[in-house]
Amino acid sequence: MRVLLCPDKFAGTLSAPEVAAAVADGWRTVTDGDDLLIRPLADGGPGFVEVLAEALGGRRVPVSTVDPLGRPAAGEILLTADATAYLESAQACGLHLLSAAERDPKTTTSYGLGLLVAAAVESGARTVVIGLGGSGTNDAGAGMLAALGVTPLDPGGAALPYGGAALAAVDALDGAPRLRGVRLVAATDVDNPLLGLHGASNVFGPQKGADRGDVLLLDAALERFAAVLERDLAGCPTGLGTLPGGGAAGGIGAALLALGGTCESGIGLVTRATRLDAALDTADLVVTGEGSFDHQSLRGKVVAGVAGAARDRGVPCVVVAGQVSTGRREAASAGVTDAYSLVEHFGGEESGGLDAALSRPADGLRELGARLARQWSR
Structure with a gap:
């Protein structure tokens, strides 16, 4: 399976390359037979x-x-x-x-x-x-x-x-x-x-x-x-x-x-520099993400651009984020197949999930990477 990992940064915690590496590390604990393409992204802001x-x-x-x-x-x-x-x-x-x-x-x-x-x-x-x-x-x-x-x-x-x-x-x-x-x-x-x-x-x-x-x-x-x-x-x-x-x-x-x-x-500039289109053309699954997947994410942010491009190619696109507040229907209309939240992964806000997501984001992303591999890898 050919998996494209192309996240934005998690603002205040991890850079885009660190996010992609953590998800990849978790994926490889489940299977090392998949081809993981790492293309960290940015939209002009930090990173x-x-x-x-x-x-x-x-x-x-x-x-x-x-x-x-x-x-x-x-x-x-x-x-x-x-x-x-x-x-x-x-x-x-x-x-x-x-x-x-x-x-x-x-x-x-x-x-x-x-x-x-x-x-x-x-x-x-x-x-x-x-x-x-x-x-x-x-x-x-x-x-x-x-x-x-x-x-x-x-x-x-x-x-x-x-x-x-x-x-x-x-x-x-x-x-x-x-x-x-x-x-x-x-x-x-x-x-x-x-x-x-x-x-x-x-x-x-x-x-x-x-x-x-x-x-x-x-x-x-x-x-x-x-x-x-x-x-x-x-x-x-x-x-x-x-x-x-x-x-x-x-x-x-x-x-x-x-x-x-x-x-x-x-x-658009970063997409060209990273040759993202060529990677999207051959991907079976796209994994993108950012610190907070919210209503602003679908208006000119990295996630919106990636999800739309994946949708146009008929490729499923999964979002990993520190927090997810975007509605499922709104996300789906933008091309997002599913979204995974670190806060929820760590038990939700009432159980200290927010603190854990902020203090241990790399650990959480590795665990989510393994979960994604179990759910999506062939």
């Missing part, structure tokens, strides 16, 4: 660089950067032979870098991402691909732009403080982006615009610590910033606030579009 490094090779270069509060953080860029640099916003802007008490999108900054982009430019890359996802910022990339040489100013000509709220007072820009003609690509599967009811502040702000008042303040501040970008930044497209993908990563997508960049599907 994007690691997955691409495994698929493409290249050189991983460590870069010193800062987190959303300006504290030192470790980042890296992946440099490939075709002069392309890959990096991920979550290494500098990630929500996981902040404690619950520190989450405040009014003050967090994307400045650290600008340092990563600058390092990629200085490395000689001709194309810079930025994975967007998992961010704890909502500053429309203002911090990133500042790190690249474009400083937002208040009416008195002073540089604005970092954070989305400060953009309510933006009046002008100073400087020009130091990009040396590189091509910028935003890798994201979020098509939300920067502004409005479906924009960055309204949809993603609450996940980052914003209350209703904060959301209204931030949306207005980003609207003002978008107008200044259109007026003062050469080459910025008109209607910036409404462009698809502009709301990705707290509006970093809009900043990249303002710099002349383009948006590309993160899962």
Whole structure:
């Protein structure tokens, strides 16, 4: 039997390669006669660089950067032979870098991402691909732009403080982006615009610590910033606030579009790099997964892309996840044949299953891998 293992990360616990390896280890305790193809995946969020490094090779270069509060953080860029640099916003802007008490999108900054982009430019890359996802910022990339040489100013000509709220007072820009003609690509599967009811502040702000008042303040501040970008930044497209993908990563997508960049599907990019389609064509069973299989999973996430591709080929697709809250009918309509939860495997929340899933995810996935082999292997 030919089994394709292509999970996303389990956020906060295991990387995508670790998830795939644990399931494979469990499967092999039951039978070693099956052909297990391992293709870890990512959609632009945390793990994007690691997955691409495994698929493409290249050189991983460590870069010193800062987190959303300006504290030192470790980042890296992946440099490939075709002069392309890959990096991920979550290494500098990630929500996981902040404690619950520190989450405040009014003050967090994307400045650290600008340092990563600058390092990629200085490395000689001709194309810079930025994975967007998992961010704890909502500053429309203002911090990133500042790190690249474009400083937002208040009416008195002073540089604005970092954070989305400060953009309510933006009046002008100073400087020009130091990009040396590189091509910028935003890798994201979020098509939300920067502004409005479906924009960055309204949809993603609450996940980052914003209350209703904060959301209204931030949306207005980003609207003002978008107008200044259109007026003062050469080459910025008109209607910036409404462009698809502009709301990705707290509006970093809009900043990249303002710099002349383009948006590309993160899962599509990774799928091509890992040659997933060829693996799907020959698979008898597909196993994918992520930390939480919920309503968001079926809207542009790894699981949705994999399950849909498996369904189109008539191949069963099984999901393994830390928690499962998606309804069976909704999952089936997306191409998911069955879903397995670590929390339920460990006895359910009332029996300590959630704690076990968070503290021993690899053990649980190995056990689920063995269970899958017993149920699915020929």
